[in-house]
Amino acid sequence: MEKVLEILEELRPDVDFENEDSLVDGGVLDSFDIVALVGELNDEFDIEIKPSDLVPANFNSAKAINALVEKLMDE
Amino acid sequence: MYTSVLDWLDARACDHADKKAYICGDTAVTFKEIADITKSIGTYLAGKVTPEKPVVCMSSRHPYTPAYFLSVVRAGCSYAPIDSTMPVARLKQMLDVADADCMLVDRASYDKASTLGFEGEIIVAEDVLDTPVDEAALSAARAGLTELSPLYIIFTSGSTGKPKGVMTSHHSLMCYIDAVSEVLNVTEDDVFGGQAPLDYIAAVRDIYFPLKAGASTVIIPKSEFAIPTELFNTLNRNKVTALCWSVAGIEVPAKLNAFSECKPEYLKKVCFSGAVMSSKLLRIWQDALPDTMFVNQYGPTESTASCTYYVVADKVEEDTVLPIGRPYKHYSVMLLNEDNTPVAPGETGEICVKGPCLALGYYRNPEKTAESFMQNPLNDRYRELIYKTGDLGSFNADGELMFHGRKDRQIKHMGHRIELEEIEGAAKRVDGVRTCCSLYQTEKELLYLFYSGDATPKEITLFFRAQMPAFMVPRKIVKLDELPALPNGKTDMNALKAYFK
Numbered sequence: 001m002e003k004v005l006e007i008l009e010e011l012r013p014d015v016d017f018e019n020e021d022s023l024v025d026g027g028v029l030d031s032f033d034i035v036a037l038v039g040e041l042n043d044e045f046d047i048e049i050k051p052s053d054l055v056p057a058n059f060n061s062a063k064a065i066n067a068l069v070e071k072l073m074d075e
Numbered sequence: 076m077y078t079s080v081l082d083w084l085d086a087r088a089c090d091h092a093d094k095k096a097y098i099c100g101d102t103a104v105t106f107k108e109i110a111d112i113t114k115s116i117g118t119y120l121a122g123k124v125t126p127e128k129p130v131v132c133m134s135s136r137h138p139y140t141p142a143y144f145l146s147v148v149r150a151g152c153s154y155a156p157i158d159s160t161m162p163v164a165r166l167k168q169m170l171d172v173a174d175a176d177c178m179l180v181d182r183a184s185y186d187k188a189s190t191l192g193f194e195g196e197i198i199v200a201e202d203v204l205d206t207p208v209d210e211a212a213l214s215a216a217r218a219g220l221t222e223l224s225p226l227y228i229i230f231t232s233g234s235t236g237k238p239k240g241v242m243t244s245h246h247s248l249m250c251y252i253d254a255v256s257e258v259l260n261v262t263e264d265d266v267f268g269g270q271a272p273l274d275y276i277a278a279v280r281d282i283y284f285p286l287k288a289g290a291s292t293v294i295i296p297k298s299e300f301a302i303p304t305e306l307f308n309t310l311n312r313n314k315v316t317a318l319c320w321s322v323a324g325i326e327v328p329a330k331l332n333a334f335s336e337c338k339p340e341y342l343k344k345v346c347f348s349g350a351v352m353s354s355k356l357l358r359i360w361q362d363a364l365p366d367t368m369f370v371n372q373y374g375p376t377e378s379t380a381s382c383t384y385y386v387v388a389d390k391v392e393e394d395t396v397l398p399i400g401r402p403y404k405h406y407s408v409m410l411l412n413e414d415n416t417p418v419a420p421g422e423t424g425e426i427c428v429k430g431p432c433l434a435l436g437y438y439r440n441p442e443k444t445a446e447s448f449m450q451n452p453l454n455d456r457y458r459e460l461i462y463k464t465g466d467l468g469s470f471n472a473d474g475e476l477m478f479h480g481r482k483d484r485q486i487k488h489m490g491h492r493i494e495l496e497e498i499e500g501a502a503k504r505v506d507g508v509r510t511c512c513s514l515y516q517t518e519k520e521l522l523y524l525f526y527s528g529d530a531t532p533k534e535i536t537l538f539f540r541a542q543m544p545a546f547m548v549p550r551k552i553v554k555l556d557e558l559p560a561l562p563n564g565k566t567d568m569n570a571l572k573a574y575f576k
Contacts, residue, residue, distance in 0.1 A: 031300035
């Protein structure tokens, strides 16, 4: 979780990732943020985030993003 | 011969009255409805506006917004669209440049509009939708319009730190739309998928193809671009046949590997512009959509959105460099040396444009206008203006124009053009920034800011987020004790590039 938070905070230092739970639905992260984030997560954790993983539920909070990363690492 | 875009609108309100022109989700507006809306709001505006001043429009991303723009035109004025999601400080700068008497907003944008210190009248479009039409007032407003009347003012980044307002006439816009319609063979059967923000130059295609041809535009919600499966579902549900997107927008689904699970089923033509397209990502589109036509477009806002085009002939390879092609109808392009002489065949020079698509100039900025729009130095016989783009190009053996970057420090990032000086100007306003330099790492599409001083990177980001549009916020902020300097005291930008990750 710490590493995910670190990536998020470097990407968007202006966002309170510990508490924000509407990152995508609330328009906090735009498509360019998502592209950058997916690239960094794929590289850092050696995973492959697929288009079907790209749903708001998986990206609306740091917790959800971390859960997705953990799930993909287990696969 | 048409005088204004109102001629297009009124023709479509007759021959395609009940057809949906603009669509977003479950909301849509027909050509007849647009004509009615523009007449009512236009009547309300007619007595309050002067033709030389724009009406600033701040309205959200929905099908009525283009109708509000056209309402301003109905009142005999130009519209200056601004995006309510931009920071207040940026919007205030635009209002300063616009110097307008009226602002037309949708209800959702009213609260934001009322915080901008605007001294004129703020009109909520929904409140004046039912204004009884005064045909005499509208006729009088229309009688004042000629082809050369300004249609819109679009704001772009300015190196002095203030946005520039590029003002374009009805004639220029109609010439451009006519030219692109021919290349893309736009018909009433086309459904466009609109990506560009409605206040941005690229949106003129999505707004005016329907008016010209009786086509439709689906205005795609911004959030869907982050979720490629939703995006493609929207394209398929609406049977979208054509896209005119920024390169940055086209690249997103390819970068997110979206085609591995689904694809747009009805797309016949894809046109992209605004930056150099990555061949690798274009190939992903081409492989997924082998029967689709891809068109590379080039051109600045000052020459009405684009001036040259290249229909991609074959599947591209990773090292393919796409030409920016040939001038559209109504455009002519030439290459000049620094001393305003023509370049030798095959050599690189500044791309200069002439023809009826040149903008009227920068609104309320005669100095800057005179600098960029000048008498053709190769013609001393009669008045003929050219626009100096600041872009470098050369003609290849086939007579196609190739693009070679910028003369100055302007960059293209996330579909928008940015003057790096403007980033630096903003950074210098942050307390605790002593010196700074902004650079762009093209390969990774990262906007860097290097600085010295006591401020923290986080403070700088927060300042930018509060002052500037999102695409102008540096992604990488690097603090140094001192910026490396050249012997003449200027910042050594090449040395700074060593810090790129």
